[in-house]
Amino acid sequence: MTRSTMPARPPGRPRSGVDAVVFAATLATVHELGYAHATVDRIAAAAGVAKTTIYRRWPSKGDLVTACLVDAFGPAPLTGQTTADLLTGAIRWIAGKIAEPGVGAAFAGVFTDAVNDPALRATLAGRLQQPYLVALCEALHEPPERVLFFVDVVVGTLLHRMGMTGEPMTAADVDALIGMVLRAL
Amino acid sequence: MTRSTMPARPPGRPRSGVDAVVFAATLATVHELGYAHATVDRIAAAAGVAKTTIYRRWPSKGDLVTACLVDAFGPAPLTGQTTADLLTGAIRWIAGKIAEPGVGAAFAGVFTDAVNDPALRATLAGRLQQPYLVALCEALHEPPERVLFFVDVVVGTLLHRMGMTGEPMTAADVDALIGMVLRAL
DNA sequence: TGGTATCGATACCTGAGGTAGCGTAACTGC
DNA sequence: GCAGTTACGCTACCTCAGGTATCGATACCA
Structure with missing residues (x-):
């Protein structure tokens, strides 16, 4: 969300689409296991990304889910x-x-x-x-x-x-x- | 609560009054630190009892707080x-x-x-x-x-x-x- | 081709819920 | 006063989950 609004893409690895994939994985995992049992490890696995990638983009699990809800609403x-x-x-x-x-x-x-x-x-x-x-x-x-x-x-x-x-x-x-x-x- | 309604007191150590002390300590600790930061260790310390005593009487933190609320209401x-x-x-x-x-x-x-x-x-x-x-x-x-x-x-x-x-x-x-x-x- | 920034993997730290074992304190009944 | 019974305190421990550090690999831009 923050990055995709930047005018020019900085050098480095791509990350487009990762937010959407993680959001979808978050909702799916929470739906399947409930909020408490939907650990960040499992969400990362479901999204096909590393846990560290998630913590690089959102400072905490609560922030991740909040961003996910903002996107979903x-x-x-x-x-x-x-x-x-x-x-x-x-x-x-x-x-x-x-x-x-x-x-x-x-x-x-x-x-x-x-x-x-x-x-x-x-x-x-x-x-x-x-x-x-x-x-x-x-x-x-x-x-x-x-x-x-x-x-x-x-x-x-x-x-x-x-x-x-x-x-x-x-x-x-x-x-x-x-x-x-x-x-x- | 369960024990105090028994007709005759069984042999063994006393436990009268412990429930009330733990309930008061639970509310005070939750009031001071919030639910998540009110750990069972701290509640036990505030009540002046061992953590194991709490888990002997209530199977989980949630059950403890629920019993506490039933008592408070x-x-x-x-x-x-x-x-x-x-x-x-x-x-x-x-x-x-x-x-x-x-x-x-x-x-x-x-x-x-x-x-x-x-x-x-x-x-x-x-x-x-x-x-x-x-x-x-x-x-x-x-x-x-x-x-x-x-x-x-x-x-x-x-x-x-x-x-x-x-x-x-x-x-x-x-x-x-x-x-x-x-x-x- | 080189510079740059993210990604993935692994290993780790911390805190909290919950459990096991054991010696001990306190109460009841004889 | 003495046994039997039961819960208590203490210590140590387990598991799990959130969160962090490090580092090599990867993919983009110029």
Whole structure:
């Protein structure tokens, strides 16, 4: 991500495409073994690269998974005729992403790690949450603290279900969540 | 807990009071260092017991913390003239518990561990969640899946805030959460 | 062809969860 | 007071995973 945006390629070995391969291997390994058992050794083996290559690109496992999630999420589709449409789409989108194989477990796992790692928490908040927060504030014309509250509600609920049951939330419950948030605004 | 309910004390060394001392040391250590850095060695040292004593009583760190939380929470105060009163009291109660020093971090940490440890997840769901779930179903006259959804919302939101900021939710936001849940029922 | 920077491999360090063995302290019952 | 019983403290140890250091090999650019 950082390197691919450089104007001219510096001399040395190639590394194009490695990020994508490692991200795919990360999600696949987390999906198969869970976050805790998806060791960096196994992820490296699955990606066909050396462990040292991973630590050269990302300073820690948490940073790797965070970058992986940023890549997997991409920009939020904040579109819709009305505010209700926009919110419904956004909540369905994040619920769908968390339901993707590996993404939910990776998200819950890195969130978990961040609880007791202030540096990782800052990375997670800055790289993953901040962009969506800003976009939501603009799209909804609501102050940040209010948007933050609803992010806590939506993401917290989805992750709690994922963590307690190991399964993503059903479509019916996602609809209930949407109804609840719409009524509250 | 298990032993103190026995009718007659069996022969051997005493162990009364050790549970309470270890629970207090667990919460204090987690409060001071966070869940991940609160190693069993340090908890044992803080309690003034040997590490082996802890592992003799609880099979793992997760089980220790779960037992500690069960002890710290106690029975839920499900009282109130109306359903609204009852729910308001229950949500304020759980929010207050999670805001207690060490409890929130311990809860978030053990939840985190449970995400990728099915055995611990079963313990957490059975010992900590199940009793409150049953009591809530009876008190609210609602089916389990509906109650489970609202537990996901309330606990998930509180834990997400705790995990992302490191601080418990403000009273104003807890009130907003209560209002949201009341409107949804 | 040479310079440059990354890659792969191996070996290693640290910290933490968890276990084994053994002598010892404390309680119950006779 | 004395045996029997049980848990305790201590020490040493195992395993696994995150993370680091070193170095030769490799592939790109000029």
